[in-house]
Each structure stands twice: as structure tokens, then as C-alpha cells.
């Protein structure tokens with residue numbers, strides 16, 4: 001699933017190719033491609049010119065020369081591709097937006113991604129009103145973010161994945177940030193020192209910026225940038241998807257456990273089990 005570095009890579013590609021262009025024709029090819037919360041049909045944006053491509057966490061939106069915005073979420077497998085108009089339709093093509101010589105195409109194999117027309121309040125689409133700033137956002141406030149982590153009173157990984165606490169982090173970068181911080185995913189936020197939470201946020205931020213610098217992580221081959229190219233960060237993953245491999249820090253075998261309907265990967269030596277869950 002695309003996380004902040006992947007979505008930001010896509011945003012940059014879109015900004016480069018789409019800003020200044022007009023949506024000349026909008027064709028929706030799958031009903032699930034339009035968000036149920038969309039305030040209008042996607043095709044109603046025909047004729048709008050794109051002025052900027054913005055992002056918060058994993059949400060993208062196209063600012064237009066009108067009050068509405070076009071918001072997008074890649075879900076599990078969504079892709080935005082810039083293609084020549086003459087390119088044949090992709091197998092999982094869901095929305096085709098003609099920009100003239102080029103198309104902006106939304107492709108989504110698993111159909112959890114979507115596009116939606118939205119209005120903005122204080123400069124942000126209503127879709128993201130409950131989404132906290134991500135660490136790359138100019139509105140990001142470290143102290144307030146730490147406070148939200150503390151207030152959650154839950155396992156640290158659950159808080160790290162909670163987009164209302166801090167956005168942008170998904171399963172891959174959560175596991176990597178926890179490993180870098182030597183924190184077990186099931187450690188409780190309320191027993192954690194402020195300095196440890198701060199360190200974790202800093203590590204999440206640095207692992208995501210390292211990933212961004214190489215175009216993100218294309219672990220399951222579903223994530224690609226707008227030109228169809230993969231990112232290279234999976235080569236640098238320490239724990240995610242590395243079950244049975246040696247920990248890059250201590251050599252102990254990386255373990256995988258079920259957590260919140262997903263997998264958590266961690267080093268049992270560097271990230272010892274917290275006391276509360278040891279007796280379970």
C-alpha cells in the first residue's frame with residue numbers, strides 16, 4: 001500500500017505533468033473509482049484547469065481554477081499514470097482524464113482507491129479534516145503530535161498507523177521506524193517517555209525521507225510513479241518483509257507477528273517484548 005514517500009513521489013510527478021493543463025474530457029470506467037462522498041460527478045470538472053497538486057498524508061488533491069478540488073486516494077493499489085493519448089487502455093484503467101496530447105489515467109487493480117470532487121475549508125478538502133499533518137507538512141507540530149500519541153493509550157504501532165494522530169505512515173514505514181527506535185510494536189504509548197516518542201517520530205520522518213529520495217518502496221510491484229517506474233527503497237528495508245533474515249544490527253532472525261489485521265516485522269533482540277504483554 002502506498003505510504004507518504006510513494007504518494008509524495010506521485011504528487012511530484014503529477015505536479016510536473018498536470019499543473020497548467022485543463023481537464024478536457026473525463027471518462028469514468030468503473031463505479032468504485034468515484035468516492036461515495038464525492039459532491040459531484042467527476043465529469044463535472046470538465047474544463048477545469050489544474051493550478052497545483054497538494055498532499056496531506058496519503059491523500060492527494062488537484063487544486064483547480066474553481067472552488068472545487070479533485071481529491072484522490074491510491075488505496076491498496078491505485079496508480080496515476082501520465083500516458084500518450086494513443087496508448088491502449090490499461091487492464092485496470094478506472095478513470096481517464098484527457099489533458100490534450102497526454103492522458104492522466106487512474107488505474108487500480110483492487111479498487112480500494114478512489115477519486116472524488118470536494119470543497120475546501122481553510123484551504124483543505126473536507127476529506128482530510130480528520131487527517132493530522134504528516135511530518136513533511138509545514139503545519140506539522142511536534143509537541144502536539146507527541147501529545148496525541150500519549151493520549152491514545154494504545155500499542156505504539158496502532159498509534160503510529162492512526163492517520164488522526166500523525167498521517168503518512170503505513171505498515172512498511174511503521175515497522176522500519178520502530179526497528180530504528182528499538183521499540184516493540186506492542187509497547188504501550190502511555191508508559192512511553194516523551195523522548196522515546198519524539199525519537200520514533202524523528203525516525204519515521206527520516207526513513208520516509210530516505211525512501212522518498214529513491215522514489216519510494218515498490219515492495220508488491222503495485223506501486224509505481226507517474227511514468228511507470230518503481231522505487232528502490234525495498235533494498236534498504238531492515239525488517240519489513242524480511243522474516244527469517246538476519247537483523248542488520250544484531251543478526252538475530254527477524255520475526256513476523258499478526259497485529260491489527262496486518263503483519264508486524266521486528267527484531268526480538270533489538271525490540272524486546274514489553275512487560276505488560278510478556279505474561280499473555
Ligand SMILES: [Zn+2]
Nearest residue numbers: 247250267270
Ligand atoms: Zn536486532
